[in-house]
Amino acid sequence: MAVPKRKTSPSRRNNRRSHDALRNALIVECTNCGELKLAHHICYSCGYYSKNEILSLSDEDSEEENEEK
């Protein structure tokens, strides 16, 4: 089993962990309805993604299966 030859110094350890922090989720306004949504994701309040309707959320009775492409 490979064993480290030297103890990692606090400076080296902290430098390694300087990239570990989590960032806030990138939230933008939907261009169709103005709701807040995750960037590069479908809007779950209107079902649009970049001017194209992906999900039809208005009429739930007729369940048409739209291909998500």
Ligand SMILES: [Zn+2]
């Ligand atoms: Zn929307």
